[in-house]
Amino acid sequence: MIQATGVSLQIGQREILSNISFxxxxxxxxxxxxxxGSGKSSLIKVVSRLLTPSTGSVSVDGKxxxxxxxxxxxxxxxxxxxxxxxxxxxTVEEAVAxxxxxxxxFFRRNTAQDAEVIQHALARTxxxxxxCKLLDQLSGGERQRVAIACAMAQEPEVLLLDEPTxxxxxxxxxxxxxxVREWRKETGGTAVLVLHDLxxxxxxxxxxxxxxxxxxxxxxxxxxIMQAQLLSxxxxxxxxxxxxxxxxxxxxxxxxxx
Amino acid sequence: MKxxxxxxGKKLGFWLLPLLFALLFVIIGSVSLGSAQLSFYMVxxxxxxxxxxxxxxxxxxxxxxxxxxxxxxMPRILLAVLVGAALAVAGVAYQGVLRNPLADPYILGVSxxxxxxxxxxxxxGQGIAFFGQWTLPLIAFICGMGTLFVVYRLxxxxxxxxxxxxxxxxxxxxxFLGAGLSLVMSMSGEKMQRIFYWLMGSLTxxxxxxxxxxxxxxxxxxxxxxxxAGELNLLAFGEQKAHHLGMNVERTRLMILIAxxxxxxxxxxxxxxxxxxxLIVPHIMRTIVGSDHRVLLPVSAxxxxxxxxxxxxxxxTVMEPQELPIxxxxxxxxxxxxxxxxxxxxxxxx
Numbered sequence: 001m002i003q004a005t006g007v008s009l010q011i012g013q014r015e016i017l018s019n020i021s022f023x024x025x026x027x028x029x030x031x032x033x034x035x036x037g038s039g040k041s042s043l044i045k046v047v048s049r050l051l052t053p054s055t056g057s058v059s060v061d062g063k064x065x066x067x068x069x070x071x072x073x074x075x076x077x078x079x080x081x082x083x084x085x086x087x088x089x090x091t092v093e094e095a096v097a098x099x100x101x102x103x104x105x106f107f108r109r110n111t112a113q114d115a116e117v118i119q120h121a122l123a124r125t126x127x128x129x130x131x132c133k134l135l136d137q138l139s140g141g142e143r144q145r146v147a148i149a150c151a152m153a154q155e156p157e158v159l160l161l162d163e164p165t166x167x168x169x170x171x172x173x174x175x176x177x178x179x180v181r182e183w184r185k186e187t188g189g190t191a192v193l194v195l196h197d198l199x200x201x202x203x204x205x206x207x208x209x210x211x212x213x214x215x216x217x218x219x220x221x222x223x224x225i226m227q228a229q230l231l232s233x234x235x236x237x238x239x240x241x242x243x244x245x246x247x248x249x250x251x252x253x254x255x256x257x258x
Numbered sequence: 259m260k261x262x263x264x265x266x267g268k269k270l271g272f273w274l275l276p277l278l279f280a281l282l283f284v285i286i287g288s289v290s291l292g293s294a295q296l297s298f299y300m301v302x303x304x305x306x307x308x309x310x311x312x313x314x315x316x317x318x319x320x321x322x323x324x325x326x327x328x329x330x331x332m333p334r335i336l337l338a339v340l341v342g343a344a345l346a347v348a349g350v351a352y353q354g355v356l357r358n359p360l361a362d363p364y365i366l367g368v369s370x371x372x373x374x375x376x377x378x379x380x381x382x383g384q385g386i387a388f389f390g391q392w393t394l395p396l397i398a399f400i401c402g403m404g405t406l407f408v409v410y411r412l413x414x415x416x417x418x419x420x421x422x423x424x425x426x427x428x429x430x431x432x433x434f435l436g437a438g439l440s441l442v443m444s445m446s447g448e449k450m451q452r453i454f455y456w457l458m459g460s461l462t463x464x465x466x467x468x469x470x471x472x473x474x475x476x477x478x479x480x481x482x483x484x485x486x487a488g489e490l491n492l493l494a495f496g497e498q499k500a501h502h503l504g505m506n507v508e509r510t511r512l513m514i515l516i517a518x519x520x521x522x523x524x525x526x527x528x529x530x531x532x533x534x535x536x537l538i539v540p541h542i543m544r545t546i547v548g549s550d551h552r553v554l555l556p557v558s559a560x561x562x563x564x565x566x567x568x569x570x571x572x573x574x575t576v577m578e579p580q581e582l583p584i585x586x587x588x589x590x591x592x593x594x595x596x597x598x599x600x601x602x603x604x605x606x607x608x
Contacts, residue, residue, distance in 0.1 A: 048501075050498060070504045070506040090548075090550065099503065
């Protein structure tokens with residue numbers, strides 16, 4: 001679905017990303033993890049064409065990223081950032097309706113089909129009850145839900161989420177990730193998630209990419225990445241890896257210095 | 259979202275109708291006021307006699323009265339409508355595209371640039387009037403647009419445009435252009451009087467032909483901006499979000515800026531530098547109708563027209579028989595308002 005080949009990104013004298021290659025298969029959930037400043041967000045920005053790589057290339061669905069028009073690309077992939085929708089005095093429904101923008105011509109008209117998609121996105125994210133509320137009356141967690149609903153209204157094949165849970169409490173974190181999971185099951189879509197929380201990453205992703213200092217150091221299954229030795233080198237912590245009693249997935253326990 | 263569209267339509271009607279009535283009211287008031295004492299009744303008989311398909315009336319008024327009402331007051335009011343609407347719509351567009359609550363044609367230096375261009379053209383440029391009477395607004399537009407790019411470029415530091423830097427570069431460029439304007443003025447001799455008006459703005463020089471020349475520019479520019487109302491709504495969520503939603507941000511921004519400068523430049527070419535209209539009107543309207551540009555743009559256009567007619571009526575009546583530049587009135591209103599916004603810094607909408 002997504003293929004990055006030898007992607008490097010240089011801004012001024014600084015090299016932000018160097019020689020990154022990876023592949024995301026259709027229908028899988030890829031997690032990108034790594035310490036602060038390791039280039040995770042920049043990688044998402046390159047894949048979503050917000051930044052152009054200095055060398056290397058990205059292709060989506062077999063076609064180079066540059067060959068897509070803005071609207072065609074927005075139909076292929078939707079992006080959710082850290083902050084959620086900005087707190088403007090606009091209703092939730094109107095904000096979600098913006099997700100239909102890539103399907104409209106210059107003299108746009110909202111069709112019955114658009115209305116259906118919007119209602120479905122609202123229902124799926126549990127926002128129907130607040131559909132008429134203004135965004136600036138909502139909490140950060142709710143606005144992140146709106147951002148997800150807006151992205152779903154784009155009916156994309158790929159969902160890119162850049163630290164979507166950073167500012168949220170545990171309840172909302174799990175809520176957002178469950179939404180993405182349900183969306184994937186329903187539509188067979190592909191998801192790429194940048195996450196800080198390794199335990200959540202292990203639970204919600206099929207595969208992980210580990211980044212360090214602008215390079216991709218590891219790319220593998222959950223079991224391959226969730227290794228005490230590896231994580232201790234990367235993050236400078238003393239982790240304890242245990243197996244989740246119900247899910248049989250490796251999880252990490254932290255230990256304070258004594 | 260048929261329903262949503264109907265809702266926008268309803269909301270627009272809800273605010274636009276009362277404003278249109280207010281506009282009519284202000285026009286009626288303004289046309290009846292003036293240094294020549296003409297009765298309200300007579301003024302309206304004169305106007306109605308010019309409306310096509312009206313029954314023939316007995317002309318019981320003097321030729322002078324007819325000239326004052328039909329050739330002086332009416333074109334001036336219609337020009338005020340055009341200029342006020344143009345400045346307000348341009349203000350909304352600039353604020354939306356630059357995501358800066360203090361942007362307006364005057365503060366960004368567009369008005370100064372356009373007026374210097376217009377002044378130079380009137381002084382030296384008669385030889386290059388390729389498009390006849392249509393040339394002046396075009397020159398004003400090009401110079402205004404050029405100024406905007408210089409101001410924006412100056413404020414563009416390390417990939418960002420801070421609000422404070424943008425205001426400061428606007429001030430710097432305006433100071434420079436102001437000096438240029440003074441230079442042109444002092445070289446102009448007997449034309450000085452005419453160019454002097456460009457410094458503070460005035461509708462004194464209006465006649466039917468100036469309205470006719472400006473109207474197409476203002477209307478075309480305004481329609482283009484209105485067609486981009488949905489894009490302006492998207493841009494309010496930030497350039498990144500707009501990009502992810504499938505907008506070609508660079509191109510859209512350029513289109514809106516060109517349309518806004520066309521509108522503002524054309525207005526300036528007939529009225530000179532009338533400050534703050536593009537700042538006050540969008541702000542007040544935004545607090546009343548919200549920040550949906552599909553509603554905000556038309557509503558601001560009408561409100562801008564109302565404000566400018568009112569200001570012009572004050573300008574020509576308050577010190578009768580002498581006339582004040584209209585920019586004096588709008589600056590008296592606008593500068594304190596600007597200060598208030600600067601203090602309050604309510605960036606809720608951006």
